[in-house]
Structure formats: structure tokens, C-alpha cells
Amino acid sequence: MRGPGSASVRGYGQCKDTLHTSSPFHEAPASVRRPRTTGRVHTLGIRAPPPPRSQPEFLFSGNPFAPVSSVQRDAARRVSPRIPSLDQASRRPVAKLVVPGGNGFIGTEICRVAVQNGHEVAAFGRTGRPALTPARHPWVQDVEWRAADVFAPDAWRDLLDGADAVVHTIATIREHPDRNVTFDRVNAESALRAAEAAVAADVGAVVFLSVRDKPPLVPYAFLSAKRRAERALREDHPSLRTVTLCPNLVYGARKTGTPTLAAVLNQAQGMRPHPYATAEGRPLPVEFVAAAAVQAAVTSTMEGTLTVPQIDDIGRTSGLVDPNAASTPSLAPLLVGLGGTALGAWLLRRWRAS
Numbered sequence: 001m002r003g004p005g006s007a008s009v010r011g012y013g014q015c016k017d018t019l020h021t022s023s024p025f026h027e028a029p030a031s032v033r034r035p036r037t038t039g040r041v042h043t044l045g046i047r048a049p050p051p052p053r054s055q056p057e058f059l060f061s062g063n064p065f066a067p068v069s070s071v072q073r074d075a076a077r078r079v080s081p082r083i084p085s086l087d088q089a090s091r092r093p094v095a096k097l098v099v100p101g102g103n104g105f106i107g108t109e110i111c112r113v114a115v116q117n118g119h120e121v122a123a124f125g126r127t128g129r130p131a132l133t134p135a136r137h138p139w140v141q142d143v144e145w146r147a148a149d150v151f152a153p154d155a156w157r158d159l160l161d162g163a164d165a166v167v168h169t170i171a172t173i174r175e176h177p178d179r180n181v182t183f184d185r186v187n188a189e190s191a192l193r194a195a196e197a198a199v200a201a202d203v204g205a206v207v208f209l210s211v212r213d214k215p216p217l218v219p220y221a222f223l224s225a226k227r228r229a230e231r232a233l234r235e236d237h238p239s240l241r242t243v244t245l246c247p248n249l250v251y252g253a254r255k256t257g258t259p260t261l262a263a264v265l266n267q268a269q270g271m272r273p274h275p276y277a278t279a280e281g282r283p284l285p286v287e288f289v290a291a292a293a294v295q296a297a298v299t300s301t302m303e304g305t306l307t308v309p310q311i312d313d314i315g316r317t318s319g320l321v322d323p324n325a326a327s328t329p330s331l332a333p334l335l336v337g338l339g340g341t342a343l344g345a346w347l348l349r350r351w352r353a354s
Contacts, residue, residue, distance in 0.1 A: 095298045096163045098203075099123040100150050100194050101170035102143070103130040105255050106209060109290035110167055115139045117294065117320055122159040124148040125170075150190045153197050160201035165297035167207040168194050171226075173218050187225035188232070195237050205241040207296045208233055209289075212246040212308055213275040230305075243296035244305045245289065248276045252286035252327040263329035281308055285327040288315020295320060 097114050101107040102123020108130050114121045121143045128147030132140050148155035150170060160166070172186045195206050210230055214223040233242045249265060251258035262283035265276050275281040292314040296302050306314070316323045 094118055094120060095165065096120040096122070097165050097167055097294070097297050098159050098163045099167045099169060100156075100190065101125050101168065103127060103145070104169055105252065106250055106286055106289055106293075107167075107169035108132070108254075109252070109286045110169065110293050111143050112137070112139050113287070113290040113320055114294045114297075115142045119294070119298070122146070122163070124150075124156045124159065150193055153193065157197055157201070160197060160203055163198075163201065163203045165205040165207060166194050166198045166203055167209075167293050167297050169209045169293075171209065173215060173222060175219075175221075183219070183221045183225040184228070187222065188229040191229045192232055192236070195233055195240060199237055199239060203240075204300075205243070205297060206233060206237070207293050208242065208244045209293065210244050210246050212248050212281050215248075216274060216276070241300065241303050243302050245292055245296065245311060246305055247284045247289050247308055247311055248281045249283040250286050250289050251283050251329065255286070258283075259327060259330045260332075263331040266329055267331070279309075282312075283329065284308060284312055285315070287321045287326040288312055288323075291315045291318050291320040 097110075097119055099107050099111055099114075099121060100123075102111050102121070103125040107123065107125070111121050111123050116139055123143055124146040126147065126149055129140065129145035134141050144159065146156055146159065150156075168191045170186060170190045172181060172183070175182050191206075191208055198206055208229060210226045211223065214220060230244050233240070233244070249258065249262055251262040253259065265274075265283050268274075268277040269279060269282065271277070276283070289311055292306055292311040295314055295318050296306065315321060315326065
């Protein structure tokens with residue numbers, strides 16, 4: 001299903017052929033960046049891979065859940081001869097990614113996934129390195145961290161030397177105009193500044209973390225700024241291969257309360273009170289979003305918008321993360337909290353009655 005006001009992703013079907021491998025890449029080229037391809041943009045279907053764990057068959061089809069015949073598969077591979085085999089995909093090229101906002105909730109996970117899949121990562125943010133101990137998170141020592149403001153490019157421009165992609169994760173859901181923190185400046189202008197620096201440094205791709213729907217209780221200016229950034233990246237920087245990720249709620253253990261909120265939204269899907277509680281806008285674990293961002297950054301045939309179902313599919317099948325180790329929604333904290341409140345009220349009534 002398409003994201004709002006956006007095109008589908010070219011090349012997504014090719015990158016899906018890397019199920020359960022150590023890397024999502026095509027046969028190693030001389031350079032990770034390849035010339036942008038042209039061709040028809042397809043609406044993409046997603047079909048769950050059949051057991052046992054094996055390379056999936058993914059074709060552009062009017063019905064994404066229709067079975068694929070051997071004739072259709074052979075015809076598709078004649079049209080797309082660059083679909084890699086598992087042996088080809090195992091020869092993974094190493095890319096260099098620069099992650100503005102890499103010390104945030106999603107940015108940190110992107111850095112982890114990239115490093116653990118053999119890539120070089122440089123990340124910057126206003127506070128520099130995140131508060132993660134090397135003993136529990138040894139991968140943090142393999143990232144080049146820097147405290148820098150995206151609006152002061154001279155402080156981080158050198159990180160772009162030899163980079164293959166910029167993965168922009170800077171965002172805010174609260175404005176503080178007195179501190180020059182506005183939706184338009186943080187959610188849009190910061191991405192455009194990063195794209196300008198990427199073009200000047202001959203970086204081939206920008207991955208932009210956007211959103212599918214407006215979050216509850218957040219002003220529409222938040223969503224307007226994201227959409228402005230998406231349009232400007234496409235129109236003002238045609239030389240860049242741009243991939244936009246449009247998840248809604250992203251949850252994980254390091255973001256307190258999000259697994260519980262995700263569980264509530266999943267339970268409410270039948271009632272459809274909000275786009276965040278629908279199958280098309282369902283919550284996603286942070287590991288899947290990070291895997292989709294890394295795959296988009298290093299796959300030269302991907303361009304356009306990744307929707308919630310596509311992000312979920314990449315997270316489960318790319319091999320960049322273990323789906324069984326991904327964050328899971330949980331109502332337990334809510335139930336424990338409600339139970340504790342009820343017990344406390346009962347004890348209080350007994351105490352007053354005694």
C-alpha cells in the first residue's frame with residue numbers, strides 16, 4: 001500500500017530475495033553507489049515467505065497474496081536479471097553511513113544494525129555519544145560519534161568523506177520556539193541541510209525518516225513539516241537517490257511506555273479509532289525500522305517511499321536483524337498498574353472502614 005502522497009519503491013522486489021542471509025545486498029559491485037535506474041514505478045505487494053526458511057519469491061502483481069507459478073518466476077527473472085542468489089548476497093560490500101541524530105532512540109538502533117552487519121558508521125547529534133555502556137553494547141565503540149549541530153555543517157562535514165548514504169533521523173514532536181526548536185526547522189530544515197551537504201560531498205543517497213500519520217495530540221504542523229521535507233528532497237535534489245520511511249509508532253524497550261502503547265493500539269485495530277490502530281498504520285518494533293533504513297541506504301535500486309507493511313516485511317526477511325529478538329508489544333505494565341491501583345483502592349477502603 002502506498003504511503004500518503006508518495007510513490008512506491010523501485011527495486012524492493014529485488015532486495016527481498018535475501019531472506020535469512022547475513023546481508024541484504026546484491027552481488028558486490030565495484031562501488032556501492034550505482035547510477036540511478038529508470039523505469040516504471042510499481043505498486044508493491046507483500047507476501048509472507050513460506051516455511052521452511054528459504055529464499056522468497058516476490059513479483060510485482062496485482063494481487064500481492066496470489067501464488068507465484070514457476071513460469072511467472074522465470075519470466076520475472078528474465079526481466080530482472082540482477083536478482084541475487086543467496087551465494088551472491090553473502091558477498092556483502094561495506095558501506096559508510098552517516099547518521100544525523102544517531103544518538104536518539106531510532107538513530108541508535110540504526111547505528112547498531114549497520115555496525116553489526118559490517119558497515120562503517122559515523123553519527124552526530126547535539127549531545128554526541130549516547131549513554132550506552134560498552135560492556136552491554138560493545139558495538140558503540142565501532143561508531144565514530146561526534147557532538148555537533150546539524151545547522152553548523154562545518155562541525156561534521158568531514159564525516160561525509162567517502163560516505164555512501166546519509167540516514168537522517170532528527171525530529172521533534174514538541175516545539176520550543178524560545179529555544180529555536182520548531183517543527184519546520186527541526187523536522188524539515190535539518191533534513192534539507194543534511195541533503196545539501198550530501199550533494200556537495202558527492203554522497204549518493206539520503207534516507208529520510210518521516211511518518212505515515214499525524215501522532216495523536218500533536219499539532220498538524222508536525223506532519224506538514226515532514227511532508228515539506230519529503231517534497232523538497234525529491235524536487236530540489238534530483239541527483240540524490242532518496243528513500244523515505246513512513247512508520248507510525250515505533251516501539252522498543254529503550255523508549256519507556258511504547259511497548260505498552262503498541263499493545264493497546266494492536267488490540268484496538270478492529271475498532272479503528274485512529275490510523276495508528278489500523279493494519280496499514282500499525283506500530284513497528286524499532287529493530288525493523290532500523291533494518292529497513294540500513295537496507296534502503298545500501299541498496300542502490302531502492303528509491304521512493306517505504307510504507308508500514310513494507311518496513312515490517314524488510315525487518316522480518318532482510319536478515320539484518322533477528323525477528324525473534326525484536327521488541328514485542330506488552331500489556332503487562334498496564335495490567336500490573338491497573339491491578340496495583342485497584343488493590344490500593346481496596347486496601348484504602350478497608351482501612352477507612354476499620
